[in-house]
Amino acid sequence: MIRTWEELEEQCSKCTKCNLCNTRNNVVIGTGSKSAKIMFIGEGPGADEDAQGIPFVGKAGQLMNKAFEGIGIRREEVYIANIVKCRPPNNRNPEDEEAIKCKEFLDSQIELINPEIIVLLGNVALKNILGKEYGITSSRGKIIEKDKIKYVPTFHPAALLRDENKKILFWKDLKKVSQMM
Ligand code: URA
Numbered sequence: 359m360i361r362t363w364e365e366l367e368e369q370c371s372k373c374t375k376c377n378l379c380n381t382r383n384n385v386v387i388g389t390g391s392k393s394a395k396i397m398f399i400g401e402g403p404g405a406d407e408d409a410q411g412i413p414f415v416g417k418a419g420q421l422m423n424k425a426f427e428g429i430g431i432r433r434e435e436v437y438i439a440n441i442v443k444c445r446p447p448n449n450r451n452p453e454d455e456e457a458i459k460c461k462e463f464l465d466s467q468i469e470l471i472n473p474e475i476i477v478l479l480g481n482v483a484l485k486n487i488l489g490k491e492y493g494i495t496s497s498r499g500k501i502i503e504k505d506k507i508k509y510v511p512t513f514h515p516a517a518l519l520r521d522e523n524k525k526i527l528f529w530k531d532l533k534k535v536s537q538m539m
Contacts, residue, residue: 402441441486499527
């Protein structure tokens with residue numbers, strides 16, 4: 359088990375546990391407050407994130423920032439990470455094996471941060487954290503308590519770019535999260 363942020367950063371930055379290391383430009387570990395009460399977990403870095411080494415800085419991230427602003431959440435006060443820390447080529451979904459190999463890093467982040475609430479952004483985050491039996495359409499907006507953490511699944515911000523109708527539900531879910539604090 360990784361016990362410190364220094365260890366985590368060192369191990370992530372030199373990780374070669376899966377093939378994603380061959381095509382990455384940067385390992386995208388996470389961003390935000392290391393004592394955050396709310397943590398957000400996405401899928402994996404896209405091209406912008408891979409280039410900058412920071413999660414959710416592309417179009418989907420900008421949309422998420424807008425929602426944060428509207429609801430009064432400051433990006434610096436939450437922590438944002440992904441299921442996998444290196445970009446899957448062509449933005450494909452991470453494979454199970456990649457997610458499993460990367461899980462130790464995410465588990466360590468959760469343990470070091472010790473958040474009260476974890477927002478799961480989309481199906482990949484939901485299924486990898488809570489189990490394959492969950493689906494985003496039926497689970498979104500619900501509070502699922504497990505091991506003293508309240509999980510709130512919602513749509514992935516990239517899904518809002520494809521379907522405007524999901525925006526209002528995403529906003530509603532984030533509002534609910536902000537009111538849980
Ligand atoms: N999509 C994700 O799931 N994570 C990011 O960091 C960016 C886009």
